[in-house]
Amino acid sequence: MEALFSAAVGILTTCGIYLTLRGRTFPVVLGLTLLTYAANLFLFSMGRLKLGASNLVNDGLPDVDPLPQALVLTAIVIGFAMTAFVIILAIRARGDLGSDHVNGRRRQSRRSKHDDPLELNQARGGIKR
Protein backbone atom coordinates (compact mmCIF):
# COMPACT_ATOMS: atom_id res chain seq x y z
CA MET A 1 0.00 0.00 0.00
CA GLU A 2 2.84 2.36 0.86
CA ALA A 3 4.45 1.87 -2.53
CA LEU A 4 1.19 2.47 -4.36
CA PHE A 5 0.43 5.56 -2.30
CA SER A 6 3.84 7.12 -2.71
CA ALA A 7 3.82 6.35 -6.43
CA ALA A 8 0.46 8.10 -6.73
CA VAL A 9 1.77 11.17 -4.91
CA GLY A 10 4.91 11.16 -7.03
CA ILE A 11 3.06 10.87 -10.33
CA LEU A 12 0.59 13.59 -9.33
CA THR A 13 3.45 15.92 -8.39
CA THR A 14 5.31 15.20 -11.62
CA CYS A 15 2.26 15.84 -13.77
CA GLY A 16 1.42 18.92 -11.72
CA ILE A 17 4.86 20.45 -12.14
CA TYR A 18 4.95 19.61 -15.85
CA LEU A 19 1.56 21.20 -16.47
CA THR A 20 2.37 24.25 -14.33
CA LEU A 21 5.32 24.96 -16.59
CA ARG A 22 3.15 25.05 -19.74
CA GLY A 23 2.46 28.29 -21.53
CA ARG A 24 -1.33 28.38 -21.52
CA THR A 25 -3.44 29.25 -18.51
CA PHE A 26 -5.67 26.16 -18.70
CA PRO A 27 -2.88 23.59 -18.31
CA VAL A 28 -1.35 25.80 -15.62
CA VAL A 29 -4.58 25.76 -13.63
CA LEU A 30 -4.83 21.98 -14.05
CA GLY A 31 -1.23 21.64 -12.96
CA LEU A 32 -1.83 23.71 -9.84
CA THR A 33 -4.83 21.54 -9.01
CA LEU A 34 -2.81 18.34 -9.35
CA LEU A 35 -0.01 19.85 -7.28
CA THR A 36 -2.48 20.76 -4.55
CA TYR A 37 -3.90 17.23 -4.58
CA ALA A 38 -0.43 15.77 -4.32
CA ALA A 39 0.41 18.05 -1.40
CA ASN A 40 -2.81 17.09 0.37
CA LEU A 41 -2.27 13.36 -0.09
CA PHE A 42 1.31 13.73 1.08
CA LEU A 43 0.23 15.66 4.17
CA PHE A 44 -2.40 13.01 4.89
CA SER A 45 0.14 10.20 4.75
CA MET A 46 2.28 11.89 7.40
CA GLY A 47 0.07 10.36 10.09
CA ARG A 48 1.33 7.01 8.72
CA LEU A 49 -0.88 4.73 6.64
CA LYS A 50 -2.78 2.17 8.66
CA LEU A 51 -5.71 -0.07 7.83
CA GLY A 52 -8.47 -0.79 10.31
CA ALA A 53 -7.45 1.94 12.74
CA SER A 54 -9.63 4.56 14.39
CA ASN A 55 -8.66 8.17 14.70
CA LEU A 56 -10.73 9.65 17.51
CA VAL A 57 -12.96 7.07 19.25
CA ASN A 58 -10.71 4.36 20.52
CA ASP A 59 -12.86 1.23 20.61
CA GLY A 60 -10.14 -1.32 20.96
CA LEU A 61 -8.77 -0.71 17.47
CA PRO A 62 -5.23 0.53 17.00
CA ASP A 63 -5.22 4.29 16.71
CA VAL A 64 -3.81 6.58 14.06
CA ASP A 65 -2.66 10.17 14.43
CA PRO A 66 -5.68 12.42 13.77
CA LEU A 67 -3.73 15.66 13.43
CA PRO A 68 -2.64 15.28 9.79
CA GLN A 69 -6.27 14.65 8.91
CA ALA A 70 -7.25 17.93 10.54
CA LEU A 71 -4.42 19.67 8.73
CA VAL A 72 -5.38 18.20 5.40
CA LEU A 73 -8.96 19.32 5.88
CA THR A 74 -7.77 22.90 6.31
CA ALA A 75 -5.44 22.56 3.34
CA ILE A 76 -8.18 21.17 1.11
CA VAL A 77 -10.50 24.08 1.86
CA ILE A 78 -7.76 26.62 1.24
CA GLY A 79 -6.64 24.87 -1.94
CA PHE A 80 -10.19 24.77 -3.20
CA ALA A 81 -10.68 28.51 -2.71
CA MET A 82 -7.38 29.29 -4.38
CA THR A 83 -8.20 27.10 -7.38
CA ALA A 84 -11.58 28.76 -7.78
CA PHE A 85 -9.88 32.14 -7.71
CA VAL A 86 -7.22 31.24 -10.23
CA ILE A 87 -9.83 29.87 -12.65
CA ILE A 88 -11.77 33.13 -12.54
CA LEU A 89 -8.55 35.07 -12.95
CA ALA A 90 -7.56 32.94 -15.94
CA ILE A 91 -10.92 33.63 -17.60
CA ARG A 92 -10.52 37.31 -16.91
CA ALA A 93 -6.99 37.26 -18.30
CA ARG A 94 -8.33 35.62 -21.47
CA GLY A 95 -10.72 38.53 -21.81
CA ASP A 96 -8.34 41.33 -20.82
CA LEU A 97 -5.27 40.16 -22.68
CA GLY A 98 -6.96 38.68 -25.72
CA SER A 99 -5.04 35.45 -25.38
CA ASP A 100 -4.83 32.55 -22.99
CA HIS A 101 -1.05 32.62 -22.96
CA VAL A 102 0.37 33.29 -19.48
CA ASN A 103 2.32 36.25 -20.84
CA GLY A 104 -0.67 37.58 -22.73
CA ARG A 105 1.08 37.31 -26.08
CA ARG A 106 -0.73 36.65 -29.29
CA ARG A 107 0.75 33.99 -31.49
CA GLN A 108 2.31 35.50 -34.57
CA SER A 109 3.40 32.67 -36.86
CA ARG A 110 0.85 31.21 -39.23
CA ARG A 111 1.35 27.62 -38.13
CA SER A 112 0.71 28.30 -34.51
CA LYS A 113 -2.20 30.51 -35.45
CA HIS A 114 -3.95 27.49 -36.83
CA ASP A 115 -3.13 25.53 -33.71
CA ASP A 116 -5.31 27.87 -31.74
CA PRO A 117 -8.98 27.12 -32.27
CA LEU A 118 -10.09 30.55 -31.09
CA GLU A 119 -7.73 32.38 -33.43
CA LEU A 120 -8.87 30.11 -36.25
CA ASN A 121 -12.48 30.97 -35.62
CA GLN A 122 -11.64 34.62 -35.63
CA ALA A 123 -9.88 34.28 -38.98
CA ARG A 124 -13.07 32.80 -40.38
CA GLY A 125 -15.10 35.60 -38.92
CA GLY A 126 -16.31 33.40 -36.09
CA ILE A 127 -15.71 34.77 -32.59
CA LYS A 128 -14.99 38.47 -32.39
CA ARG A 129 -13.62 40.19 -29.36
Add this chain to the structure above:
Amino acid sequence: MSDHLIIAPIVLPLLLGALMLFKRGDSQRFHRTLAAIGMVAQLAVAITLLVQSSDGTIRSYALGGWQPPFGIILVLDRLAAYMVLISTLLGSAALLYSSGGQDARGSNFHALFQFQLMGINGAFLTGDIFNLFVFFEILLIASYGLILHSGGRKRTLAGLHYVVLNIAASSFFLIAIGTLYGTLGTLNMADLAVQVTNMDPRRAALVQSAALLLMAVFLLKSAILPLHFWLPRAYAAAPGAVAAIFAIMTKVGIYSILRVYTQVFGDHAGELANFAHVWLWWGGLATLAIGGIGVFSSPDLRLQVSYLTLISVGTMVAALGMSHPASYSALLFYLPHTTFISAGLFLLSEVIGRQRGRASTRIVKSRRLRQPYLLGALYMVGMLGILGLPPFSGALAKTLILFSAQGSEGAWLWPLVLGSTLLGIVSISRAGTTVFWRSGASASTKGPLLNLRTGGAVVMLIGVAVLMPIFAGPISAYTDTITAQLLDTNAYTEALLGISIDTAGEESGS
Protein backbone atom coordinates in the same frame (compact mmCIF):
# COMPACT_ATOMS: atom_id res chain seq x y z
CA MET B 1 -8.54 41.29 29.71
CA SER B 2 -4.96 42.23 28.97
CA ASP B 3 -4.25 38.54 28.36
CA HIS B 4 -6.65 38.59 25.48
CA LEU B 5 -4.96 41.61 23.93
CA ILE B 6 -2.53 39.32 22.09
CA ILE B 7 -5.25 38.12 19.75
CA ALA B 8 -6.62 41.64 19.13
CA PRO B 9 -4.37 42.41 16.12
CA ILE B 10 -5.98 39.41 14.41
CA VAL B 11 -9.58 39.64 15.62
CA LEU B 12 -9.96 43.39 15.19
CA PRO B 13 -9.25 43.50 11.43
CA LEU B 14 -11.29 40.31 11.00
CA LEU B 15 -14.36 41.88 12.57
CA LEU B 16 -13.89 45.18 10.74
CA GLY B 17 -13.37 43.42 7.44
CA ALA B 18 -16.49 41.33 7.96
CA LEU B 19 -18.49 44.46 8.83
CA MET B 20 -17.25 46.17 5.69
CA LEU B 21 -18.60 43.40 3.52
CA PHE B 22 -22.08 44.79 4.21
CA LYS B 23 -22.87 47.43 1.64
CA ARG B 24 -25.87 49.43 0.75
CA GLY B 25 -25.63 51.89 -2.09
CA ASP B 26 -22.88 54.38 -1.47
CA SER B 27 -21.24 53.17 1.69
CA GLN B 28 -17.79 54.59 0.95
CA ARG B 29 -18.09 57.15 3.73
CA PHE B 30 -19.15 54.52 6.22
CA HIS B 31 -16.24 52.28 5.25
CA ARG B 32 -13.73 55.09 5.54
CA THR B 33 -14.98 56.06 8.98
CA LEU B 34 -14.93 52.45 10.09
CA ALA B 35 -11.41 52.01 8.71
CA ALA B 36 -10.22 55.16 10.50
CA ILE B 37 -11.68 54.07 13.83
CA GLY B 38 -10.29 50.58 13.29
CA MET B 39 -6.79 51.79 12.54
CA VAL B 40 -6.74 54.03 15.63
CA ALA B 41 -7.83 51.05 17.74
CA GLN B 42 -5.25 48.79 16.10
CA LEU B 43 -2.51 51.35 16.65
CA ALA B 44 -3.47 51.57 20.32
CA VAL B 45 -3.36 47.78 20.59
CA ALA B 46 -0.03 47.54 18.78
CA ILE B 47 1.56 50.17 21.02
CA THR B 48 0.19 48.50 24.15
CA LEU B 49 1.60 45.16 22.99
CA LEU B 50 4.98 46.76 22.33
CA VAL B 51 5.03 48.23 25.83
CA GLN B 52 3.91 44.91 27.31
CA SER B 53 6.52 42.91 25.48
CA SER B 54 9.34 45.32 26.29
CA ASP B 55 9.72 43.83 29.78
CA GLY B 56 11.28 40.79 28.12
CA THR B 57 8.81 38.10 29.12
CA ILE B 58 7.44 35.93 26.35
CA ARG B 59 3.65 35.83 26.53
CA SER B 60 1.56 33.21 24.85
CA TYR B 61 -2.12 32.90 24.14
CA ALA B 62 -3.53 29.40 23.84
CA LEU B 63 -6.61 29.43 21.65
CA GLY B 64 -9.43 27.47 23.22
CA GLY B 65 -7.27 26.83 26.27
CA TRP B 66 -5.39 23.97 24.60
CA GLN B 67 -1.89 24.10 25.97
CA PRO B 68 1.16 23.90 23.72
CA PRO B 69 2.49 21.82 22.06
CA PHE B 70 -0.98 20.42 21.26
CA GLY B 71 -3.12 23.51 20.82
CA ILE B 72 -2.77 26.50 18.57
CA ILE B 73 -0.81 29.27 20.24
CA LEU B 74 -0.03 32.87 19.56
CA VAL B 75 3.27 34.12 20.90
CA LEU B 76 4.05 37.70 21.77
CA ASP B 77 7.71 38.48 22.15
CA ARG B 78 9.61 41.65 21.38
CA LEU B 79 10.11 40.77 17.72
CA ALA B 80 6.44 39.98 17.12
CA ALA B 81 5.29 43.20 18.82
CA TYR B 82 7.81 45.23 16.81
CA MET B 83 6.63 43.75 13.53
CA VAL B 84 2.95 44.19 14.39
CA LEU B 85 3.56 47.86 15.16
CA ILE B 86 5.35 48.34 11.83
CA SER B 87 2.56 46.68 9.84
CA THR B 88 -0.12 48.69 11.66
CA LEU B 89 1.66 51.99 11.08
CA LEU B 90 2.16 51.14 7.42
CA GLY B 91 -1.47 50.06 7.09
CA SER B 92 -2.68 53.34 8.59
CA ALA B 93 -0.62 55.38 6.15
CA ALA B 94 -1.75 53.33 3.16
CA LEU B 95 -5.39 53.65 4.19
CA LEU B 96 -5.01 57.39 4.65
CA TYR B 97 -3.66 57.62 1.12
CA SER B 98 -6.39 55.41 -0.33
CA SER B 99 -9.09 57.55 1.26
CA GLY B 100 -7.98 60.27 -1.15
CA GLY B 101 -10.10 58.50 -3.76
CA GLN B 102 -8.30 55.30 -4.70
CA ASP B 103 -10.53 53.11 -2.55
CA ALA B 104 -13.62 54.08 -4.53
CA ARG B 105 -12.24 52.80 -7.84
CA GLY B 106 -13.23 49.18 -7.38
CA SER B 107 -15.22 47.21 -4.89
CA ASN B 108 -14.47 45.91 -1.42
CA PHE B 109 -11.16 47.70 -1.06
CA HIS B 110 -11.49 48.32 2.66
CA ALA B 111 -12.66 44.83 3.54
CA LEU B 112 -9.80 43.22 1.60
CA PHE B 113 -7.36 45.62 3.20
CA GLN B 114 -8.45 44.61 6.69
CA PHE B 115 -8.14 40.92 5.83
CA GLN B 116 -4.69 41.64 4.50
CA LEU B 117 -3.72 43.25 7.80
CA MET B 118 -5.20 40.31 9.66
CA GLY B 119 -3.06 37.87 7.70
CA ILE B 120 0.10 39.91 8.19
CA ASN B 121 -0.43 40.36 11.93
CA GLY B 122 -1.33 36.70 12.31
CA ALA B 123 1.85 35.60 10.56
CA PHE B 124 3.86 37.72 12.99
CA LEU B 125 2.09 36.45 16.09
CA THR B 126 1.68 32.75 15.47
CA GLY B 127 3.84 30.23 17.27
CA ASP B 128 3.05 27.32 15.04
CA ILE B 129 4.21 26.54 11.51
CA PHE B 130 0.88 25.29 10.23
CA ASN B 131 -0.80 28.47 11.34
CA LEU B 132 1.94 30.40 9.66
CA PHE B 133 0.75 28.66 6.49
CA VAL B 134 -2.88 29.55 7.22
CA PHE B 135 -2.08 33.21 7.83
CA PHE B 136 0.09 33.30 4.73
CA GLU B 137 -2.91 32.09 2.76
CA ILE B 138 -5.14 34.74 4.34
CA LEU B 139 -2.77 37.54 3.47
CA LEU B 140 -2.25 36.09 0.00
CA ILE B 141 -5.88 35.74 -0.93
CA ALA B 142 -6.53 39.29 0.25
CA SER B 143 -3.54 40.48 -1.76
CA TYR B 144 -4.83 38.68 -4.88
CA GLY B 145 -7.97 40.78 -4.62
CA LEU B 146 -6.07 43.97 -3.88
CA ILE B 147 -3.55 43.65 -6.72
CA LEU B 148 -6.44 43.51 -9.17
CA HIS B 149 -8.20 46.46 -7.53
CA SER B 150 -9.67 48.83 -10.16
CA GLY B 151 -8.57 46.48 -12.94
CA GLY B 152 -6.61 47.00 -16.11
CA ARG B 153 -4.57 44.92 -18.51
CA LYS B 154 -1.24 45.30 -16.72
CA ARG B 155 -2.72 44.39 -13.37
CA THR B 156 -4.39 41.27 -14.71
CA LEU B 157 -1.13 40.07 -16.22
CA ALA B 158 0.96 40.83 -13.13
CA GLY B 159 -1.79 39.39 -10.94
CA LEU B 160 -1.91 36.14 -12.90
CA HIS B 161 1.82 35.55 -12.46
CA TYR B 162 1.67 36.49 -8.82
CA VAL B 163 -1.28 34.21 -8.06
CA VAL B 164 0.06 31.17 -9.95
CA LEU B 165 3.48 31.44 -8.32
CA ASN B 166 2.06 31.78 -4.86
CA ILE B 167 -0.36 28.87 -5.23
CA ALA B 168 2.50 26.65 -6.37
CA ALA B 169 4.54 27.91 -3.41
CA SER B 170 1.68 27.05 -1.05
CA SER B 171 1.79 23.44 -2.23
CA PHE B 172 5.49 23.29 -1.50
CA PHE B 173 4.85 24.88 1.88
CA LEU B 174 2.41 22.05 2.68
CA ILE B 175 4.85 19.39 1.55
CA ALA B 176 7.55 20.92 3.75
CA ILE B 177 5.17 21.07 6.71
CA GLY B 178 4.16 17.46 6.11
CA THR B 179 7.75 16.29 6.07
CA LEU B 180 8.55 18.21 9.25
CA TYR B 181 5.55 16.72 11.00
CA GLY B 182 6.33 13.24 9.71
CA THR B 183 9.91 13.35 10.97
CA LEU B 184 9.68 15.45 14.13
CA GLY B 185 6.09 14.84 15.17
CA THR B 186 5.20 18.45 15.96
CA LEU B 187 4.55 21.77 14.29
CA ASN B 188 4.83 24.05 17.29
CA MET B 189 7.95 26.16 16.82
CA ALA B 190 9.17 25.84 20.39
CA ASP B 191 8.58 22.09 20.35
CA LEU B 192 10.28 21.85 16.96
CA ALA B 193 13.35 23.50 18.47
CA VAL B 194 13.40 20.87 21.23
CA GLN B 195 12.81 17.98 18.84
CA VAL B 196 15.47 19.12 16.39
CA THR B 197 18.03 19.16 19.18
CA ASN B 198 17.19 15.61 20.23
CA MET B 199 16.61 14.27 16.77
CA ASP B 200 17.61 10.83 15.60
CA PRO B 201 20.68 11.59 13.45
CA ARG B 202 19.39 9.25 10.73
CA ARG B 203 16.53 11.65 10.15
CA ALA B 204 18.73 14.70 9.76
CA ALA B 205 18.76 14.53 5.97
CA LEU B 206 14.96 14.41 5.73
CA VAL B 207 14.54 17.27 8.18
CA GLN B 208 17.11 19.29 6.33
CA SER B 209 15.39 18.80 2.98
CA ALA B 210 12.07 19.82 4.52
CA ALA B 211 13.68 22.89 6.03
CA LEU B 212 15.26 23.84 2.73
CA LEU B 213 11.95 23.44 0.92
CA LEU B 214 10.39 25.67 3.55
CA MET B 215 13.14 28.19 3.00
CA ALA B 216 12.51 28.19 -0.74
CA VAL B 217 8.91 29.19 0.01
CA PHE B 218 9.99 32.00 2.32
CA LEU B 219 12.56 33.16 -0.20
CA LEU B 220 9.86 33.30 -2.87
CA LYS B 221 7.81 35.54 -0.60
CA SER B 222 10.77 37.78 0.04
CA ALA B 223 11.88 37.64 -3.64
CA ILE B 224 15.44 36.33 -3.57
CA LEU B 225 17.37 35.93 -6.79
CA PRO B 226 16.05 33.00 -8.75
CA LEU B 227 12.61 33.58 -7.26
CA HIS B 228 12.34 37.34 -7.65
CA PHE B 229 10.92 37.71 -11.15
CA TRP B 230 7.37 38.29 -10.01
CA LEU B 231 8.17 41.23 -7.76
CA PRO B 232 9.02 44.19 -10.01
CA ARG B 233 6.06 43.68 -12.31
CA ALA B 234 3.56 43.00 -9.53
CA TYR B 235 4.64 45.96 -7.41
CA ALA B 236 4.81 48.33 -10.35
CA ALA B 237 1.35 47.33 -11.56
CA ALA B 238 -0.45 47.37 -8.19
CA PRO B 239 -2.43 50.49 -7.23
CA GLY B 240 -0.42 52.88 -5.01
CA ALA B 241 -1.99 52.11 -1.66
CA VAL B 242 -1.73 48.39 -2.38
CA ALA B 243 1.91 48.61 -3.45
CA ALA B 244 2.51 50.45 -0.17
CA ILE B 245 1.08 47.65 1.96
CA PHE B 246 2.88 45.11 -0.23
CA ALA B 247 6.12 46.71 0.95
CA ILE B 248 5.72 44.69 4.14
CA MET B 249 4.84 41.43 2.38
CA THR B 250 8.45 40.73 1.46
CA LYS B 251 9.30 41.42 5.08
CA VAL B 252 6.85 38.74 6.19
CA GLY B 253 9.08 36.28 4.34
CA ILE B 254 12.17 37.72 6.01
CA TYR B 255 10.50 37.60 9.41
CA SER B 256 9.61 33.93 8.89
CA ILE B 257 13.18 33.08 7.95
CA LEU B 258 14.44 34.97 10.98
CA ARG B 259 12.01 33.13 13.23
CA VAL B 260 12.40 29.60 11.89
CA TYR B 261 16.10 29.54 11.08
CA THR B 262 17.30 31.14 14.29
CA GLN B 263 14.88 29.64 16.77
CA VAL B 264 14.28 26.18 15.32
CA PHE B 265 17.51 25.60 13.41
CA GLY B 266 19.75 27.89 15.47
CA ASP B 267 22.99 27.21 17.34
CA HIS B 268 21.42 24.45 19.42
CA ALA B 269 20.28 22.30 16.51
CA GLY B 270 23.26 19.94 16.53
CA GLU B 271 23.98 18.68 13.03
CA LEU B 272 21.61 21.17 11.44
CA ALA B 273 22.80 24.23 13.36
CA ASN B 274 22.65 27.29 11.12
CA PHE B 275 22.81 25.16 7.97
CA ALA B 276 20.58 27.60 6.07
CA HIS B 277 22.77 30.63 6.41
CA VAL B 278 25.17 29.91 3.60
CA TRP B 279 22.24 29.82 1.17
CA LEU B 280 20.85 33.05 2.56
CA TRP B 281 24.20 34.78 2.37
CA TRP B 282 24.87 34.05 -1.31
CA GLY B 283 21.24 34.47 -2.31
CA GLY B 284 21.13 37.86 -0.62
CA LEU B 285 24.32 39.03 -2.30
CA ALA B 286 23.15 37.90 -5.73
CA THR B 287 19.83 39.69 -5.22
CA LEU B 288 21.69 42.85 -4.25
CA ALA B 289 23.62 42.72 -7.51
CA ILE B 290 20.59 42.04 -9.68
CA GLY B 291 18.61 44.75 -7.86
CA GLY B 292 21.35 47.28 -8.59
CA ILE B 293 21.34 46.39 -12.28
CA GLY B 294 17.54 46.48 -12.31
CA VAL B 295 17.39 49.99 -10.84
CA PHE B 296 19.94 51.14 -13.36
CA SER B 297 18.01 49.78 -16.32
CA SER B 298 14.43 50.55 -15.37
CA PRO B 299 12.61 52.97 -17.68
CA ASP B 300 9.81 53.72 -15.21
CA LEU B 301 9.68 55.35 -11.78
CA ARG B 302 7.57 52.64 -10.21
CA LEU B 303 9.73 49.88 -11.64
CA GLN B 304 12.70 51.70 -10.20
CA VAL B 305 11.16 51.71 -6.72
CA SER B 306 10.37 48.00 -7.14
CA TYR B 307 14.02 47.27 -7.85
CA LEU B 308 15.02 49.42 -4.88
CA THR B 309 12.81 47.11 -2.81
CA LEU B 310 14.74 44.20 -4.30
CA ILE B 311 18.04 45.80 -3.23
CA SER B 312 16.75 46.23 0.29
CA VAL B 313 15.55 42.62 0.42
CA GLY B 314 18.96 41.47 -0.80
CA THR B 315 20.69 43.54 1.87
CA MET B 316 18.47 42.12 4.59
CA VAL B 317 18.86 38.50 3.51
CA ALA B 318 22.62 38.92 3.26
CA ALA B 319 22.53 40.31 6.81
CA LEU B 320 20.52 37.24 7.84
CA GLY B 321 23.14 35.06 6.20
CA MET B 322 25.94 36.60 8.28
CA SER B 323 24.07 35.43 11.39
CA HIS B 324 25.91 37.53 13.95
CA PRO B 325 23.83 39.13 16.69
CA ALA B 326 25.04 42.51 15.43
CA SER B 327 23.84 41.81 11.90
CA TYR B 328 20.41 40.65 13.13
CA SER B 329 20.11 43.85 15.10
CA ALA B 330 21.19 45.94 12.12
CA LEU B 331 18.68 44.07 9.97
CA LEU B 332 15.88 44.91 12.38
CA PHE B 333 16.91 48.56 12.26
CA TYR B 334 17.01 48.49 8.47
CA LEU B 335 13.62 46.78 8.15
CA PRO B 336 11.22 49.58 9.21
CA HIS B 337 13.35 52.14 7.38
CA THR B 338 13.11 50.38 4.04
CA THR B 339 9.48 49.33 4.51
CA PHE B 340 8.19 52.80 5.24
CA ILE B 341 10.27 54.68 2.70
CA SER B 342 9.69 52.31 -0.20
CA ALA B 343 5.96 52.41 0.58
CA GLY B 344 6.13 56.22 0.57
CA LEU B 345 7.97 56.19 -2.75
CA PHE B 346 5.35 53.92 -4.34
CA LEU B 347 2.65 56.39 -3.28
CA LEU B 348 4.69 59.37 -4.42
CA SER B 349 5.49 57.94 -7.84
CA GLU B 350 1.82 57.24 -8.39
CA VAL B 351 0.97 60.88 -7.63
CA ILE B 352 3.76 62.02 -9.95
CA GLY B 353 2.48 59.73 -12.69
CA ARG B 354 -1.04 61.04 -12.45
CA GLN B 355 0.04 64.66 -12.56
CA ARG B 356 2.12 64.04 -15.67
CA GLY B 357 -0.78 62.73 -17.69
CA ARG B 358 0.17 60.60 -20.67
CA ALA B 359 3.84 60.28 -19.82
CA SER B 360 2.71 58.65 -16.58
CA THR B 361 5.62 57.29 -14.55
CA ARG B 362 7.84 56.63 -17.56
CA ILE B 363 11.15 58.42 -17.35
CA VAL B 364 10.71 60.61 -20.44
CA LYS B 365 10.41 64.31 -21.11
CA SER B 366 6.92 65.60 -20.48
CA ARG B 367 4.85 68.55 -19.30
CA ARG B 368 5.68 70.24 -16.02
CA LEU B 369 4.13 68.79 -12.89
CA ARG B 370 1.47 70.70 -11.05
CA GLN B 371 3.45 70.68 -7.82
CA PRO B 372 7.07 70.36 -9.02
CA TYR B 373 8.75 71.71 -5.89
CA LEU B 374 6.79 69.75 -3.30
CA LEU B 375 6.94 66.46 -5.20
CA GLY B 376 10.56 67.03 -6.16
CA ALA B 377 11.61 67.65 -2.57
CA LEU B 378 9.74 64.58 -1.35
CA TYR B 379 11.25 62.49 -4.16
CA MET B 380 14.73 63.66 -3.25
CA VAL B 381 14.37 62.97 0.47
CA GLY B 382 12.78 59.58 -0.14
CA MET B 383 15.30 58.42 -2.71
CA LEU B 384 18.35 59.63 -0.80
CA GLY B 385 16.82 58.07 2.31
CA ILE B 386 16.32 54.64 0.81
CA LEU B 387 19.65 54.64 -0.99
CA GLY B 388 21.46 55.62 2.15
CA LEU B 389 23.03 59.01 1.77
CA PRO B 390 23.61 60.98 4.94
CA PRO B 391 21.91 62.60 6.80
CA PHE B 392 18.95 60.31 6.12
CA SER B 393 18.03 56.99 7.72
CA GLY B 394 19.42 54.71 5.03
CA ALA B 395 22.96 55.86 5.70
CA LEU B 396 22.77 54.74 9.32
CA ALA B 397 20.95 51.51 8.55
CA LYS B 398 23.34 50.47 5.81
CA THR B 399 26.36 51.44 7.90
CA LEU B 400 25.12 49.26 10.76
CA ILE B 401 24.80 46.32 8.38
CA LEU B 402 28.19 46.96 6.76
CA PHE B 403 29.96 47.16 10.10
CA SER B 404 28.40 43.94 11.31
CA ALA B 405 30.32 42.02 8.63
CA GLN B 406 33.19 40.02 10.07
CA GLY B 407 36.36 38.81 8.40
CA SER B 408 36.09 37.97 4.73
CA GLU B 409 32.36 38.71 4.64
CA GLY B 410 33.18 42.38 4.32
CA ALA B 411 35.05 41.74 1.08
CA TRP B 412 31.81 40.60 -0.54
CA LEU B 413 29.28 42.74 1.28
CA TRP B 414 30.93 46.16 1.08
CA PRO B 415 31.49 46.33 -2.69
CA LEU B 416 28.03 44.96 -3.47
CA VAL B 417 26.13 47.23 -1.08
CA LEU B 418 28.12 50.30 -2.04
CA GLY B 419 28.09 49.41 -5.73
CA SER B 420 24.33 48.97 -5.82
CA THR B 421 23.98 52.26 -3.96
CA LEU B 422 26.15 53.98 -6.55
CA LEU B 423 24.11 52.53 -9.42
CA GLY B 424 21.00 53.66 -7.57
CA ILE B 425 22.28 57.22 -7.17
CA VAL B 426 23.20 57.46 -10.84
CA SER B 427 19.81 56.23 -11.97
CA ILE B 428 17.75 58.32 -9.55
CA SER B 429 19.60 61.47 -10.52
CA ARG B 430 18.94 60.65 -14.16
CA ALA B 431 15.28 59.92 -13.46
CA GLY B 432 14.82 62.96 -11.22
CA THR B 433 16.43 65.31 -13.73
CA THR B 434 14.20 64.05 -16.51
CA VAL B 435 10.98 64.05 -14.55
CA PHE B 436 11.38 67.32 -12.67
CA TRP B 437 13.66 69.48 -14.79
CA ARG B 438 13.53 68.40 -18.40
CA SER B 439 9.90 69.38 -18.68
CA GLY B 440 8.04 71.61 -21.08
CA ALA B 441 7.10 75.18 -20.26
CA SER B 442 3.39 74.55 -19.94
CA ALA B 443 2.29 73.02 -16.68
CA SER B 444 0.04 70.02 -16.61
CA THR B 445 -3.51 70.81 -15.52
CA LYS B 446 -4.83 67.33 -15.00
CA GLY B 447 -4.20 64.92 -12.19
CA PRO B 448 -5.02 65.40 -8.53
CA LEU B 449 -2.92 67.65 -6.32
CA LEU B 450 -1.28 66.24 -3.24
CA ASN B 451 -3.92 66.99 -0.64
CA LEU B 452 -4.11 66.59 3.11
CA ARG B 453 -4.85 62.87 2.90
CA THR B 454 -2.60 61.68 0.10
CA GLY B 455 0.11 64.18 1.00
CA GLY B 456 -0.22 63.39 4.69
CA ALA B 457 0.38 59.71 4.00
CA VAL B 458 3.37 60.38 1.77
CA VAL B 459 4.94 62.81 4.23
CA MET B 460 4.34 60.39 7.12
CA LEU B 461 6.11 57.57 5.32
CA ILE B 462 8.96 59.54 3.82
CA GLY B 463 9.36 61.49 7.06
CA VAL B 464 10.78 58.27 8.52
CA ALA B 465 13.95 59.06 6.58
CA VAL B 466 14.37 62.16 8.73
CA LEU B 467 12.96 60.83 12.00
CA MET B 468 14.92 57.58 12.23
CA PRO B 469 18.36 59.23 12.45
CA ILE B 470 17.06 61.46 15.26
CA PHE B 471 15.80 58.49 17.29
CA ALA B 472 18.50 56.10 16.09
CA GLY B 473 19.94 55.56 19.58
CA PRO B 474 16.78 54.26 21.26
CA ILE B 475 15.71 52.27 18.18
CA SER B 476 19.00 50.45 17.77
CA ALA B 477 19.16 49.80 21.52
CA TYR B 478 15.71 48.26 21.21
CA THR B 479 16.66 46.10 18.23
CA ASP B 480 19.63 44.85 20.28
CA THR B 481 17.26 43.65 23.00
CA ILE B 482 15.00 42.04 20.35
CA THR B 483 17.98 40.13 18.99
CA ALA B 484 19.08 39.04 22.45
CA GLN B 485 15.62 37.65 23.11
CA LEU B 486 15.40 36.00 19.69
CA LEU B 487 18.69 34.16 20.10
CA ASP B 488 17.86 32.90 23.57
CA THR B 489 16.01 29.79 22.44
CA ASN B 490 16.09 28.29 25.93
CA ALA B 491 14.01 31.14 27.29
CA TYR B 492 11.57 30.68 24.39
CA THR B 493 10.98 26.99 24.98
CA GLU B 494 10.86 27.50 28.73
CA ALA B 495 8.19 30.16 28.41
CA LEU B 496 6.06 28.08 26.06
CA LEU B 497 6.66 24.48 27.08
CA GLY B 498 8.19 24.77 30.52
CA ILE B 499 11.34 22.90 29.46
CA SER B 500 14.65 24.21 28.26
CA ILE B 501 16.45 22.55 25.39
CA ASP B 502 19.43 21.42 27.43
CA THR B 503 17.42 19.66 30.13
CA ALA B 504 15.17 18.08 27.49
CA GLY B 505 18.30 16.65 25.90
CA GLU B 506 19.46 15.19 29.21
CA GLU B 507 16.09 13.58 29.87
CA SER B 508 15.95 11.84 26.54
CA GLY B 509 19.61 10.88 26.87
CA SER B 510 19.18 9.14 30.22
